[in-house]
Amino acid sequence: QVQLVESGGGSVQAGGSLRLSCAVSGYPISSGCIGWFRQAPGKEREGVAASNTGGGSTLYADSAKGRFTISQDNAQNTVYLQMNTLKPEDTAVYYCALDWGYCRGLGPSTYNYWGQGTQVTVSS
Numbered sequence: 184q185v186q187l188v189e190s191g192g193g194s195v196q197a198g199g200s201l202r203l204s205c206a207v208s209g210y211p212i213s214s215g216c217i218g219w220f221r222q223a224p225g226k227e228r229e230g231v232a233a234s235n236t237g238g239g240s241t242l243y244a245d246s247a248k249g250r251f252t253i254s255q256d257n258a259q260n261t262v263y264l265q266m267n268t269l270k271p272e273d274t275a276v277y278y279c280a281l282d283w284g285y286c287r288g289l290g291p292s293t294y295n296y297w298g299q300g301t302q303v304t305v306s307s
Contacts, residue, residue, distance in 0.1 A: 185209040185296045187279050192301030195269055201303060203264040205279030210296075212236045212255055216286035217262040218294055219253060221275035221303075228278070230289025232264060242286055246272075269305045276300040 191203040205217060218233035232253040233242040241253055252265045262279060280294035287293045 185281060187281060187296055187298035189277065189279050189298045189301040192277060192303045194304040194306065197270055197305055197307050199269050199305070200265070200267045201269065203266065203277055203279075203301060203303075205262045205264075205298060207260050207262065207281065210281060211257075212260050212262060213257050216282040216284065216294075217253075217255070218280050218282065218286070218289060219251075219262075219264045220278045220280060220289075220291055220294075221273075222278070222300075223275040226275075228291050230291065231277070233282075233286045233289055234262065235286050236262065238285075240286070242289055244289055266303070269303075271305045271307045273303060274305050275303060277303050 186208045188206045214237040219231045222228040234253045250268045255262045278300045281296040282294045
């Protein structure tokens with residue numbers, strides 16, 4: 184059974200940093216695609232970053248480029264999202280998700296399994 188569990192969320196001031204973790208069980212992250220998404224109140228879920236965990240290529244939303252970095256630790260079967268220079272508009276619940284195959288983009292509909300989410304709050 185595939186499970187994804189996010190952690191690392193919290194409250195920070197603008198300009199601060201957080202590192203989110205996505206611990207995956209039941210599927211080796213050395214293949215497939217892991218994506219990070221976020222959903223703010225009243226808004227649609229949007230993709231932030233994704234990684235082809237077997238091949239190393241990554242995708243970033245424009246809002247994340249230059250500030251967020253996705254990485255992985257195959258030994259821990261965990262994918263990370265390092266978020267720097269956080270802004271109040273980054274406030275949202277952050278989710279990780281798994282797509283069986285090669286990353287097909289940052290659209291949520293292509294991802295098969297989802298974690299429960301972790302709250303990130305950035306104050307000005």
